[in-house]
Amino acid sequence: MDGFKKRLNESVQLRLSVTLSLAILLVALLASVFAFVSAFEEAHEQQDDTLRQVAMLFDRQQMTLQYPQGPAIDGDDEESRVIIQYLGDGQHATGATDEALPLPFPTTLTDGLSTVEVAGEAFRVLVRSTAQGQRIAVAQEQDARDKDARESAWRSLLPFLILFPVLLLVVGDLVRKLFRPIGVLAAEIDQRAEQELHPIQEQHLPTEVRPFVVAINRLLARVAQSMDSQRRFVADAAHELRSPMTALSLQAERLAATEMLPATRERFDPLSRGIERGRKLIDQLLSLAAAQSTSERAQTRLSVHELYRQVLEDLLPLAERKQIDIGVDSPQDAHVVFNELDLFTLVKNLVDNAIRYTPAGGRIDLSVQATPGAVHLQIKDSGPGIAGEEQARVFDPFYRSLGTDEAGSGLGLSIVKAIAERTGARVELAFSDPAAQRGLCVSVWIPEVYPAP
Numbered sequence: 001m002d003g004f005k006k007r008l009n010e011s012v013q014l015r016l017s018v019t020l021s022l023a024i025l026l027v028a029l030l031a032s033v034f035a036f037v038s039a040f041e042e043a044h045e046q047q048d049d050t051l052r053q054v055a056m057l058f059d060r061q062q063m064t065l066q067y068p069q070g071p072a073i074d075g076d077d078e079e080s081r082v083i084i085q086y087l088g089d090g091q092h093a094t095g096a097t098d099e100a101l102p103l104p105f106p107t108t109l110t111d112g113l114s115t116v117e118v119a120g121e122a123f124r125v126l127v128r129s130t131a132q133g134q135r136i137a138v139a140q141e142q143d144a145r146d147k148d149a150r151e152s153a154w155r156s157l158l159p160f161l162i163l164f165p166v167l168l169l170v171v172g173d174l175v176r177k178l179f180r181p182i183g184v185l186a187a188e189i190d191q192r193a194e195q196e197l198h199p200i201q202e203q204h205l206p207t208e209v210r211p212f213v214v215a216i217n218r219l220l221a222r223v224a225q226s227m228d229s230q231r232r233f234v235a236d237a238a239h240e241l242r243s244p245m246t247a248l249s250l251q252a253e254r255l256a257a258t259e260m261l262p263a264t265r266e267r268f269d270p271l272s273r274g275i276e277r278g279r280k281l282i283d284q285l286l287s288l289a290a291a292q293s294t295s296e297r298a299q300t301r302l303s304v305h306e307l308y309r310q311v312l313e314d315l316l317p318l319a320e321r322k323q324i325d326i327g328v329d330s331p332q333d334a335h336v337v338f339n340e341l342d343l344f345t346l347v348k349n350l351v352d353n354a355i356r357y358t359p360a361g362g363r364i365d366l367s368v369q370a371t372p373g374a375v376h377l378q379i380k381d382s383g384p385g386i387a388g389e390e391q392a393r394v395f396d397p398f399y400r401s402l403g404t405d406e407a408g409s410g411l412g413l414s415i416v417k418a419i420a421e422r423t424g425a426r427v428e429l430a431f432s433d434p435a436a437q438r439g440l441c442v443s444v445w446i447p448e449v450y451p452a453p
Contacts, residue, residue, distance in 0.1 A: 013179045020171050028164045032157055039156035043149035047140065048113055051126040054082055055138045059130045065089075067101040087127060087135040105137050115142060181205050185213070193421040197224040245279045297339040304368040304377065305333040307340075311348045312366075315355060322360045326351075330367035334375045336446045338423065343446075346419045347377070349412040350442050354381040357440070377444040380432045385440045391429045420444070 057063075065086060087109065089102040103118050109127045116125050122142035129135050185205065199217040202210050252272045260268060308328050319326045336343070347366075354364045362382040369376045386394055395417040420427045425446045432439025 013175055017172055017175045020175070021168055024164070024167055024171065028160055028167075032160050035156050035160065036153045039153035040149045043152040044145065047124070047145050047148070048126070051082065051113070051124065051138045051140065054084065055126055055128040055136060058084060058136060058138075059128065062132075065136075081140070083123075083137075083139045085137055085139075087137045090137075103139070105139070109137070111135075178206070182209060185209070189216075196421075197221075197227070245275065248275050249279050297342060299337050299339050301335055302338055302340055302343060303333055303335055304375065307343055307347060308366050308368075310344060311351050314348065315351055318352070318355045319364070322355065322358070322362075324355060324358055324360070324362050324364055326355070326364040326366075328367065329365040330369060332368075332370070334368045334370040336375050337448050338446060342419050342423060346416050346425075346444070347379075349415050350379045350444075353412045354379055354383065354440065354442075357381070358383040371445075374445040374447050377446065378441065380439065380441045382432065382439050385431050385433075385438050386429055394429070416444075 065084065067085070067089075083101065083103065085102040085105070087105060087107055090105040090107055092102065103123075105116060105118060105123075105125060109116065109125065111127050111129055113124065113126050116123050116139075123139045124142050124145055125137050125139040127135060127137050181204070185200065189200070197220045199220060200213050202213045202217070205213055252268075252275050255268065256272060305328060312326065312328075316326070351364070351366070358364055358381045364379070364381045367378045367380075369378075395413050397411055397414040416427060419425070423446075425444055428443045428445075430441045430443070431437055432441045
């Protein structure tokens with residue numbers, strides 16, 4: 001019960017459904033009572049009219065009375081039958097029950113309708129004076145009259161009994177349909193990616209919900225403006241730092257070519273590596289800012305094999321330094337429609353990560369496969385892989401898996417995720433060797449496949 005009260009307090013839809021149902025129930029009860037009483041009284045009035053019509057028929061056709069002495073006629077219902085007798089004959093009634101006629105009605109009854117108790121039974125009696133001056137009594141048992149009136153009244157309630165549950169179902173369905181746009185709106189917002197901050201369409205929404213949607217759109221606009229400012233700041237800062245870091249790198253290269261004492265060389269090498277890491281970080285920050293930018297980019301039809309060749313040309317020296325066997329493991333090419341710089345950046349970061357985390361003498365395979373509706377790019381390495389609980393976190397900026405000694409900025413997979421979300425691609429991580437739980441297999445699905453000519 002407490003759970004229902006909590007849901008009732010928290011749910012406008014449930015509160016509205018319950019309130020309308022209670023209102024319908026209350027109105028239905030009042031209408032049912034009114035209909036039952038009205039039908040009951042109307043049945044009594046019709047029964048009284050029947051007594052009047054019988055009395056007028058007796059008078060109009062100048063009938064005579066003969067009280068039955070023999071057995072009852074077949075089909076004669078003693079309870080519901082209408083009795084006619086001369087009022088004065090009540091003095092000569094011989095029976096003490098209502099089975100024999102005439103009945104002992106009081107001769108003092110006035111003309112009109114009245115309820116009289118005779119022989120322990122209540123009778124509704126109409127007394128009328130005929131044109132010949134005789135007074136007749138037309139009567140019927142009150143219990144039979146009440147029974148017929150109740151049956152008629154209950155029959156009048158049948159539409160309420162049928163329509164009430166139907167009306168509750170209609171109201172419940174109507175309330176659900178009225179609140180359905182809110183559920184659709186919530187699902188639409190929930191399915192959005194982090195970078196999708198465009199306004200929500202409000203034309204198809206009810207008027208009562210539009211102010212809420214307008215407020216959300218204003219909030220989205222402020223968030224988008226804030227994120228754009230943050231991206232511009234990161235890009236501007238990285239761009240401003242690139243020139244002095246490049247100068248430092250050049251100076252370090254020149255200094256490395258000069259004669260140094262062993263102690264000086266020992267101190268210089270960490271400095272040179274730090275400068276190189278800083279330059280690499282600045283380049284990655286610029287790449288991340290570019291990947292998160294919402295500006296439109298030109299798309300062209302690209303060969304995946306050709307793109308792999310360009311990436312390997314850039315990164316092959318790193319792989320050779322670690323004696324890693326790296327190459328393309330799929331003979332069939334595939335073509336996609338994509339921005340060339342975006343796809344190059346995406347693949348290069350994945351291959352760069354694979355080279356960094358694959359131990360010396362390892363293996364890296366690049367492959368591509370055309371599937372219905374998408375092209376499947378895959379980069380597999382023989383490194384340590386990424387544990388399942390970390391596979392979602394490695395896409396966060398600057399996050400690096402624990403237990404790895406490889407130096408890096410932690411931005412590579414963040415750049416991949418930003419490009420994938422902006423372009424509609426899908427990225428999944430898995431183990432290259434699921435049985436041994438080792439090696440990283442990165443799969444990228446890009447929509448709109450164009451077969452190689």
